Amino acid sequence: MLAYPYFKTHESPNEEFYILLMTATLGSVVLACSSHFVSMLIGMEMLGVSLYAMIAYTVHDAKASKFPLEAGIKYLILSALASGITLFGIALLYAYIGTLGFDEIPFALEAVGGPGPMFVMGVLMIVAGAAFKLSLVPLHIWTPDVYEGAPVPVTAYLATVSKAAMLAVTLRLILASNALEFNAVLAVLTVMAAASMILGNLLAVLQTNIKRLFAYSSIAHLGYLLVVIIAAASVSNSLSVESTSFYMLTYFVMSLAGFAVISAISDSTIELDTLADFRGLFWRNKSLSAVLITVLLSLAGIPLTAGFIGKFYIFSTGVEGELWFLLTMLIIGSAIGLYYYLRLIYTMLQNADISGEDRAAAAMPVGVHAVMLAMTAAIIYLGVYPTPMIGTLQNLASAF
Amino acid sequence: MQYNYLIIDLMQIIMLTASAVVVMVTAAFKRNHAIVCGLTVFGLFASLMTFVLIKPVCLSRRHNCC
Numbered sequence: 001m002l003a004y005p006y007f008k009t010h011e012s013p014n015e016e017f018y019i020l021l022m023t024a025t026l027g028s029v030v031l032a033c034s035s036h037f038v039s040m041l042i043g044m045e046m047l048g049v050s051l052y053a054m055i056a057y058t059v060h061d062a063k064a065s066k067f068p069l070e071a072g073i074k075y076l077i078l079s080a081l082a083s084g085i086t087l088f089g090i091a092l093l094y095a096y097i098g099t100l101g102f103d104e105i106p107f108a109l110e111a112v113g114g115p116g117p118m119f120v121m122g123v124l125m126i127v128a129g130a131a132f133k134l135s136l137v138p139l140h141i142w143t144p145d146v147y148e149g150a151p152v153p154v155t156a157y158l159a160t161v162s163k164a165a166m167l168a169v170t171l172r173l174i175l176a177s178n179a180l181e182f183n184a185v186l187a188v189l190t191v192m193a194a195a196s197m198i199l200g201n202l203l204a205v206l207q208t209n210i211k212r213l214f215a216y217s218s219i220a221h222l223g224y225l226l227v228v229i230i231a232a233a234s235v236s237n238s239l240s241v242e243s244t245s246f247y248m249l250t251y252f253v254m255s256l257a258g259f260a261v262i263s264a265i266s267d268s269t270i271e272l273d274t275l276a277d278f279r280g281l282f283w284r285n286k287s288l289s290a291v292l293i294t295v296l297l298s299l300a301g302i303p304l305t306a307g308f309i310g311k312f313y314i315f316s317t318g319v320e321g322e323l324w325f326l327l328t329m330l331i332i333g334s335a336i337g338l339y340y341y342l343r344l345i346y347t348m349l350q351n352a353d354i355s356g357e358d359r360a361a362a363a364m365p366v367g368v369h370a371v372m373l374a375m376t377a378a379i380i381y382l383g384v385y386p387t388p389m390i391g392t393l394q395n396l397a398s399a400f
Numbered sequence: 401m402q403y404n405y406l407i408i409d410l411m412q413i414i415m416l417t418a419s420a421v422v423v424m425v426t427a428a429f430k431r432n433h434a435i436v437c438g439l440t441v442f443g444l445f446a447s448l449m450t451f452v453l454i455k456p457v458c459l460s461r462r463h464n465c466c
Contacts, residue, residue: 004437015427018440022420025444029413 280352
């Protein structure tokens with residue numbers, strides 16, 4: 001729905017984009033469903049290969065203002081490297097325990113007399129591959145460049161569907177293989193979570209491009225999510241899955257609404273994604289700014305929004321797991337986050353100085369309106385009355 | 401019975417695959433942005449709706465709770 005108005009102005013044929021979108025979604029579903037390394041790899045590659053082309057899609061358009069080819073090549077090279085590392089990790093695991101099913105790992109480990117260095121190295125390499133796809137520090141370098149260079153609908157897809165699928169399979173793998181029992185894995189995940197929360201938020205403060213700001217913000221938010229996964233070492237698996245699912249859902253609703261706002265004032269010929277483009281948005285288009293303010297307040301974790309309930313969930317799971325260090329990092333990271341989210345709101349409330357055509361004041365496509373309305377309603381609904389969704393997630397978490 | 405459960409479990413993937421094929425064939429015969437976009441949205445929505453079918457079956461099969 002975001003892609004249709006965006007690609008309407010595209011010079012080259014657009015139909016292939018939707019085929020790529022379908023295959024990427026199919027790859028995401030296969031990835032999220034997988035409980036076997038082979039299906040995991042097939043899903044990862046289906047998603048990855050479609051994304052390479054989707055990121056570089058506007059490359060044949062002479063009017064494309066950004067750098068889609070550069071972003072596509074960066075993602076291609078780094079993602080291929082991450083897939084190689086994951087594959088090598090799977091090979092090490094298979095060489096040690098002789099099975100590729102997630103559920104069979106604990107039994108196979110018992111049969112071979114417990115985990116050895118080869119097993120831990122294999123798990124660490126798989127975690128590194130997953131951390132790349134989830135853009136966790138220190139494997140986050142690609143994220144801002146690819147987010148900035150890709151077309152807005154693709155960035156929205158990359159920030160939501162692609163990450164949700166990878167997170168689901170990572171969570172399943174970590175819980176099924178009891179990987180958190182190994183100190184090396186726990187230590188690596190703890191360092192990644194702390195570094196993602198602090199660095200992601202600190203670097204977001206320096207950004208003047210909204211897509212780059214959202215990229216660094218996503219690094220920080222994935223760091224928050226990692227806290228819940230680490231907590232699974234000491235709390236029940238179902239609570240960990242429930243908290244992760246809820247936060248993932250709320251974060252992706254917020255991201256989608258945020259990118260819908262950028263998409264509403266952009267198309268394939270020009271993307272208005274700098275802070276200056278958003279100056280005075282409140283006075284130029286009240287409905288767009290209302291959506292963006294709701295999203296930013298929710299991302300900052302302000303009460304009565306979905307982001308608050310999500311953060312509350314993470315915090316309570318962290319307290320139950322006694323992860324005091326990570327919770328301190330979470331509070332510091334959230335405080336830094338509050339600054340740059342509020343700064344963007346302040347920018348929107350400043351006086352506008354527009355010369356020429358004001359795209360924000362122009363009529364928006366119906367599809368973009370529908371996405372923004374649905375996502376904003378979801379943010380407020382999940383913030384005010386989250387009980388039905390929590391009940392559904394509890395049922396699903398018990399079957400995980 | 402086991403096979404029926406398996407098909408319902410796989411319904412979302414089947415729907416997505418079928419939609420991808422339909423979108424490909426449509427794009428091959430008629431290059432129309434609006435039609436292809438509409439089919440994509442319909443396919444994604446239809447595969448999402450199969451989630452309603454999958455949920456109770458999954459839970460009852462694995463946990464005998466329903």
